Amino acid sequence: MFFLAINKNKFIYIGGVSSIAILGLIYYLKNKYNFKEEEENKNNSYNKEMVSQQLSEIRKKINDFNKLSFPTKQGLLFKKSRYLKEWRCRFFAIQDNILFYFDTKNSVPTGHPLGMFNLLDCQFTLIQNEKRPNVFKILEQKTGKNCLISCENIEEFQNWFAILPQIQQIVLKREQICIKLQSLIRKKQQAKRFRELKEASVQIQKFYHHHEGHRKFARFVHNVIKVQSIVRGFLQKLRYRRIKTQVLVIQSHFNTIKLKNRLEKEFTRKRIVQELLATEKSYVYNLKLIIDIFIRPLMNFHSIEQKVLSLSEISGVFGNWEQLYKINSEFLKLIQGKFDTWHTEQLIGDIFISNTDSLLQYTPYVTNFEFSRKLLDKLTASNINFRNFLDAAQRDKRSKYLDISSFLIQPVQRLPRYELLLRDLNKNTYDSHPDKENLVKGISKVKEITMYVNNQQKERENLSQVIQIQQELISDNGKISFSSATRLIRQGDVKVSKKKWNYMYLFNSQLVIIQKKDEKKLVKEIIQLDCLGIRDETGVDINLSNGDLNQSFTTSMGGPSSPDIYAINTSSSALPIGISGNKFKIVINQKVEYSLYFDTPEERDGWFTDIAVTLNRLEILNSSTKSK
Numbered sequence: 001m002f003f004l005a006i007n008k009n010k011f012i013y014i015g016g017v018s019s020i021a022i023l024g025l026i027y028y029l030k031n032k033y034n035f036k037e038e039e040e041n042k043n044n045s046y047n048k049e050m051v052s053q054q055l056s057e058i059r060k061k062i063n064d065f066n067k068l069s070f071p072t073k074q075g076l077l078f079k080k081s082r083y084l085k086e087w088r089c090r091f092f093a094i095q096d097n098i099l100f101y102f103d104t105k106n107s108v109p110t111g112h113p114l115g116m117f118n119l120l121d122c123q124f125t126l127i128q129n130e131k132r133p134n135v136f137k138i139l140e141q142k143t144g145k146n147c148l149i150s151c152e153n154i155e156e157f158q159n160w161f162a163i164l165p166q167i168q169q170i171v172l173k174r175e176q177i178c179i180k181l182q183s184l185i186r187k188k189q190q191a192k193r194f195r196e197l198k199e200a201s202v203q204i205q206k207f208y209h210h211h212e213g214h215r216k217f218a219r220f221v222h223n224v225i226k227v228q229s230i231v232r233g234f235l236q237k238l239r240y241r242r243i244k245t246q247v248l249v250i251q252s253h254f255n256t257i258k259l260k261n262r263l264e265k266e267f268t269r270k271r272i273v274q275e276l277l278a279t280e281k282s283y284v285y286n287l288k289l290i291i292d293i294f295i296r297p298l299m300n301f302h303s304i305e306q307k308v309l310s311l312s313e314i315s316g317v318f319g320n321w322e323q324l325y326k327i328n329s330e331f332l333k334l335i336q337g338k339f340d341t342w343h344t345e346q347l348i349g350d351i352f353i354s355n356t357d358s359l360l361q362y363t364p365y366v367t368n369f370e371f372s373r374k375l376l377d378k379l380t381a382s383n384i385n386f387r388n389f390l391d392a393a394q395r396d397k398r399s400k401y402l403d404i405s406s407f408l409i410q411p412v413q414r415l416p417r418y419e420l421l422l423r424d425l426n427k428n429t430y431d432s433h434p435d436k437e438n439l440v441k442g443i444s445k446v447k448e449i450t451m452y453v454n455n456q457q458k459e460r461e462n463l464s465q466v467i468q469i470q471q472e473l474i475s476d477n478g479k480i481s482f483s484s485a486t487r488l489i490r491q492g493d494v495k496v497s498k499k500k501w502n503y504m505y506l507f508n509s510q511l512v513i514i515q516k517k518d519e520k521k522l523v524k525e526i527i528q529l530d531c532l533g534i535r536d537e538t539g540v541d542i543n544l545s546n547g548d549l550n551q552s553f554t555t556s557m558g559g560p561s562s563p564d565i566y567a568i569n570t571s572s573s574a575l576p577i578g579i580s581g582n583k584f585k586i587v588i589n590q591k592v593e594y595s596l597y598f599d600t601p602e603e604r605d606g607w608f609t610d611i612a613v614t615l616n617r618l619e620i621l622n623s624s625t626k627s628k
Contacts, residue, residue: 071094072095073093073094073159074092074093075092075160076090077090077101077149077150078090078149078150079092079101080150087150089104090114091104091108092149094119094163094164097118098116098118098119099116099122099138101113101114101115102114118140119167121140121141122140122141122168124139132150133150134151134153136148136157136161137149181242182242189234189235196227200224204219204223266344269425273338273346273425276348276425277332277336281332283328283410283414286407287328287410287411290404290407291321293399294393294404297389298389299314308383309383309386313375313379316372317408318372319364323361324365330358331358334351334355338351345433345435348425349438350438350442352418353442359418360452362453366453366454366457367453369408369409369412370457370461372408373405376404390404415446415450416450419443419446419447422443469491473523474522486508487507487508488506489507489610489614490505490506492607493599494513494596495598497595497597500515501513501524502514502515502516503515503516503521504607506607508614509528509529509530510527510529511529511611513527527586529615531589532586532588534611534615535584535585535593582597582598582600583597583598
């Protein structure tokens, strides 16, 4: 049948045995590869379990908010759990399919995550009967863990309530796609493997029938190795393609989220600049409106000798209003030019860096605003012509029927408004934006100018208070000298031993003790601080440590001490402030002593600290003046 007929029956028997061996070998190989396929499937399932375990271990290692990379969404929300029946502010962040929440300090996430939710196993329910608005419930079905979440506004609530189910749907769709892809790959792999096995078996049969002994076996082994290498190569390619596809899907997902956040920030950034431009237009319009409706008509009346107000009164009410109009008109042109040529890389911060020095012109207006307001009230009450003029101006349609005070307050409010808008703009500018550094510098410069203007205003108010006190005081001999007293540090009730003196003022260079009698304030003693010392009951000079003096400067002066002006004499020994009883002594020229009594230890310590600090400051100022 297959061989020469020398011994026909023998050859037929050998041929039959060989055919059976080939079929058995094919069956063995088929079973072997099927067994390998089942084993690989088991390995794949085991690998999946290992990957899930590794992911859970990685999530456990996230013990800080900074270790979250590319969070999908984050923000401050209010949380109420089933155990603590109160609302608490928490910082929430979404990483993959996990919702973490952290404790907050000054609106910043701190410490380990307080908990997490697996969004794939969560159910989200809108709550309508809560006392707080914008509330929804998160329930983790397997563990039964749940809590209530509340948002500050409806927009934030809609964003969170929409994105949480979307993440669950995205992850589920991705898993379904991966399952379908795996099933298709397995089917193709099985079909390919069966075809290759079938072709290999045919080749083996051909070689076995056409070659002798060793060559047939060698060829068979060669084909088997080839089949195995092809199968291994094919499996490796499939595994590589599957992993590459998953990586690309994950990358595209994160790139989409990153691009979305960046576009949202760009949109918000443009909206803030548009708000800055709109408010600046309205502000400049109101500045010009005051000039057209109030200042120029008053000046015209003065020029034609129909005086409603004198030039000094006009200047007192409106200050340097026209100068502010020129400054902000130029400022408006710069902002308008930037907005007209708007693009994603447009710079705004450079305007504030190069032009904020001109905003120092707000200083005289802001510092004189309280005087201007009081002068306006006085003129409105006493000058009927001015009152009629204001009524006529208020009826002008251009003023929108607003009172003049509504316009005069706007320059005072403008500098803080700039700082708020710049901070909001900086918050919505990503770190790699070319305008980021300019915005930080611009915020710093505007803040410095605002603080300077406010400090000048406080100095003016304090000086006005000192002048008012000086006008209220009466001396027995009619001579009162307050030439060097420019700052009031403290005032209050006091009792002086063997005297009827009952009130005391502490200025920056003088200590004034008076006697209140009916409505009169009679000056009994004016003590220059250069001649003053303070003692406790043991007669030992009292000195305070650097820390006590610095703290007292901050408390009594209303701000941090300057190192040049409020430097402390470090050679002073540190002694406790506490004094037996509610009293201490003051010494004048090391001759005259007065015991001062106070109602409480707190008042005693406050007066003692302020006097000691003022003496130390005065000594340092005198020494620096002498050195110069």
